[in-house]
Amino acid sequence: MENLISKKDLLEEANISYGQLYRWKRKNLIPENWFIRKSTFTGQETFFPKDDILLRIEKIKTLKDDLSLDELADMFSPSPTLTSLAAEELTKRNIVSHTAVEMYNNFHGPTHSFSFNQLLTLYVLNSLLQTGDVNRTEGVDLLKLFDEHAQSTKNSESELIFIRKMGVSFFILTPEPANLLLEPQAKKIAHYKLSQCMEELKLKLS
Amino acid sequence: MxxxxxxxxxxxxxxxxxxxxxxxxxxxxxxxxxxxxxxxxxxxxxxxxxxxxxxxxxxxxxxxxxxxxxxxxxxxxxxxxxxxxxxxxxxxxxVQGSSSIKGDVKGKEIIVRGSASVQGNVSSDEVDVKGQIKIKGDCEAESFEARGNFKIDGLLNAGTIDVELLRHCEAKEIGGENITVKKTRDASGFKKLIKFFMSNHTDQLTAEVIEGDYLYLEHTHAEVVRGNTIEIGPGCDIKRIEYKTSLEIDQNAKVGTQEKI
Known part of the structure; x- marks a missing residue:
């Protein structure tokens, strides 16, 4: 079971008021499916997935001085903000590394302008390479996976998990929320929520 | 073209x-x-x-x-x-006559002077009701003003909620920044006449949960009321109140438990 936080505890922990929470909900900054209703001894109470909501509120609070609530909503929404970006722009603005673009080009052939979904693939590949979680051949596996399942990454509500056991590695792409139970020798190397990657990417692009 | x-x-x-x-x-x-x-x-x-x-x-x-x-x-x-x-x-x-909408309603300014019924959700910057509105889904607005009768089966979520009660108003949940619920003061001849025919209906708001920053409630029946600054006026019947800054309760109100958080 996912770690949940009650509305009351959330307001206290994040130091916000009921009014703010409702306003952000109205502006679609907090997704509807995060509001989980449960019966308790004091009647109906609302709970939230703890890590997700605290992270989201932290982001809203730090960004709300620079961006309007509507701009923030665009950032958090699962639909892409821009249609395409030129290849030179990408490395020039330091959005992804040169290596990642090169690997992408080797796999797909030279690409001059990237769509948002291609950018997302690049971004995930780049982060995995940067952290050293995957090597180059595994990176190609990732590109293959994203290429074959382009449709399922499009609606962003999926998670990417990278597992290694005794030197053998593989990727899993699964709808959110993923609850995987692993055997002891298997090691979860990386776990990405694509919706969060998308937010980070949008922030970098804006 | x-x-x-x-x-x-x-x-x-x-x-x-x-x-x-x-x-x-x-x-x-x-x-x-x-x-x-x-x-x-x-x-x-x-x-x-x-x-x-x-x-x-x-x-x-x-x-x-x-x-x-x-x-x-x-x-x-x-x-x-x-x-x-x-x-x-x-x-x-x-809407000055009557309207019924099976889907959602999205707008900037929604004015109801007659009666409106919506099966889906309503979202608008402004909702102004002097008449009757029935919403099966949620209602979201920056400002929600009602001088009449409303029934919302979902959540009423608005920055400012200003209600003057007429007959039985109802919402499952209410949330927002400023919430004011009052009983209609001006008893014009017409309203008296309506009341004469509808004598079994008392002016009252029923909700399960009401949450907001500043609340003033009259003739409200609720399970739980939570907020920063809460003022409970006459005719209220509230099972539980949780408040942060201050709480005032009228002597003609009935309150179960209250807790400062």
Missing amino acids: ERTQLKNISISGSGTSSGGEFNQVKVNGSAHIYGDLICEEFKCNGSAHLEGNITTDTAKINGSTHFEGDVEVKEMTINGSTDIDGHLLCDELK
Whole structure:
């Protein structure tokens, strides 16, 4: 079971008021499916997935001085903000590394302008390479996976998990929320929520 | 496309049209339109039945109209009765007669002076009701003002909620920044007359949960009320109150447990 936080505890922990929470909900900054209703001894109470909501509120609070609530909503929404970006722009603005673009080009052939979904693939590949979680051949596996399942990454509500056991590695792409139970020798190397990657990417692009 | 080249159609008596793109569509008798309609102005003084979707700048309905599809309009005035089977997307909606919408309503300014019923959700910058509104889904607005009767089966979420009660108002949950619920003070002759015939209805608001920053409530029945600054007026019956800054309770109110957080 996912770690949940009650509305009351959330307001206290994040130091916000009921009014703010409702306003952000109205502006679609907090997704509807995060509001989980449960019966308790004091009647109906609302709970939230703890890590997700605290992270989201932290982001809203730090960004709300620079961006309007509507701009923030665009950032958090699962639909892409821009249609395409030129290849030179990408490395020039330091959005992804040169290596990642090169690997992408080797796999797909030279690409001059990237769509948002291609950018997302690049971004995930780049982060995995940067952290050293995957090597180059595994990176190609990732590109293959994203290429074959382009449709399922499009609606962003999926998670990417990278597992290694005794030197053998593989990727899993699964709808959110993923609850995987692993055997002891298997090691979860990386776990990405694509919706969060998308937010980070949008922030970098804006 | 050059808009000025578009033609007008006017149906007087009884007629049909297959739909299309027009400048002005006017119905004075009874009309049946079989396709989608795109126009600048839609006016119905009789009765109209549209099987498709409609996109128009202005729509004025003085008779009765039934839209089977979605309606997208900048300014819509309903003086008669209107049924919409799809969604309604508008800038300004004024209902002076009666309307029933099966889908969602999205707008900037929604004014109800008659009665409106929505099966889906309502979201608008402003919702102003002097009459009656029934919403099966949620209602979201920056400002929600009601002088009359409302029933919301979902969540009423608005920045400012200002309610003057008439008869039995109801919402499952209410949340926002400033929430004011008052009993109507001016007992005009007309209202007295209504009350005479509806004597079994008392002015009252019922909700399960009410949460906000500043709350003033009268004649409100709720399971839980939570907020920063809460003032409980006469006629309230609240099982549990959780407050942060201050709480005042009128002597004619009934409150179960209260807790400062």
